[in-house]
Amino acid sequence: MSTDHTGLPIAAHVRRLEERLIEAGYTTDAELDDTIATYLAEASPVNGARIVARAWVDPGFRRRLLADANAALPELGLSMGNGLQEQRLRVVENSTDHHNVLVCTLCSCYPISLLGPSPSWYKHEAYRSRVVREPRAVLAEFGLELPEHVDITVRDTSAETRYMVLPVRPEGTRELDEEQLAALVTREGLIGTAAV
Amino acid sequence: MGEARFSPGVRVRTSLIDPPHHTRLPRYVRGRVGQVVELQGTHPLPDQRARRIADPRVEPVYTVRFAARDLWGEGTHSVTVDLWESYLAPATEEVR
Incomplete structure (x- = not known):
């Protein structure tokens, strides 16, 4: 079982993945931020x-x-x-x-x-x-x-x-x-x- | 695998296999007998997706109800778990 993710290198992994997707031209930082913001803004x-x-x-x-x-x-x-x-x-x-x-x-x-x-x-x-x-x-x-x-x-x-x-x-x-x-x-x- | 093999009400036994790779069959329901409650649509098998197998098998996913007594030896509640078809066999068959 996974427990608390705080302190795990997951954030760094996620960032590395984001960077590779951005480098490959699949997305941009702005697009990622927008998608996450929209998703969370409406999630309640x-x-x-x-x-x-x-x-x-x-x-x-x-x-x-x-x-x-x-x-x-x-x-x-x-x-x-x-x-x-x-x-x-x-x-x-x-x-x-x-x-x-x-x-x-x-x-x-x-x-x-x-x-x-x-x-x-x-x-x-x-x-x-x-x-x-x-x-x-x-x-x-x-x-x-x-x-x-x-x-x-x-x-x-x-x-x-x-x-x-x-x-x-x-x-x-x-x-x-x-x-x-x-x-x-x-x-x-x-x-x-x-x-x- | 398109057609659902199990109908609601059927008793099924979960696999005993402890795979070396990712699976979505929780350990606490392995090798246990439960009853199919309903179908939850068809979905790609996570055991194959996690290993990046091309075109992972798409299987029916079932809600299976287990009696607490059959899981823990005590308790009056029940637990439902959503399980891919290949995790299940008819309860009458030999355990894999």
């Missing part, structure tokens, strides 16, 4: 939160989202491409008796465009190795105490599909509109380490 958990809020208020959208997330995202002006190659997205639904939580045990696969840059713990070996083994204990450490009757599925997102959790709509939110609902949703809720 606000996107994931908007998807969740729409799914809470619109049962038709919820059905389409769970059946084929890539096809549903354009309804909100979103995509899994962000100018780069489109990735497959699978949205998994939490309920009062079933909870999903995401991990990538092999590295740190994660839908950056919808959740923003991943939290540092998501990349740490402790989270990646423990959540597949004792998710209930790990979630409790995040402050999420799940009742005993709740089934837990840990999603090891080990291949090409990216995952996002659709949390349960909190009780007492009937009066809220879509925008107010979106404001309740956190990055951790979209990973499954928080209720919402």
Whole structure:
């Protein structure tokens, strides 16, 4: 398992690769900076939160989202491409008796465009190795105490599909509109380490 | 490999091979039995891509569900892992 990349010569390797691509005329520094800036500027958990809020208020959208997330995202002006190659997205639904939580045990696969840059713990070996083994204990450490009757599925997102959790709509939110609902949703809720 | 070999609900066993090269079959699910949940499309085999093999094989990728008990000997949760077809054999066949 890779752990923390800080202090590794990876940054130097990446730079060397960039320089060779630039030398060969494939790209320029300006183009690389632009691509990365655009990608990160649009990458935010606000996107994931908007998807969740729409799914809470619109049962038709919820059905389409769970059946084929890539096809549903354009309804909100979103995509899994962000100018780069489109990735497959699978949205998994939490309920009062079933909870999903995401991990990538092999590295740190994660839908950056919808959740923003991943939290540092998501990349740490402790989270990646423990959540597949004792998710209930790990979630409790995040402050999420799940009742005993709740089934837990840990999603090891080990291949090409990216995952996002659709949390349960909190009780007492009937009066809220879509925008107010979106404001309740956190990055951790979209990973499954928080209720919402 | 175009046509998906395994359908949802089928029980599969993962390969026991510990290759000397890159693979996306996590060690903790090697040689374990799980159930196919759904297909995640077809994708180039990372084991070949990482070795820069020209035209890597494109294979179906499956979400496979494992019971915690079958992975760790305890626990009531399940773990799903997305796995390329060549990592899998029918659960009834001899382990490779």
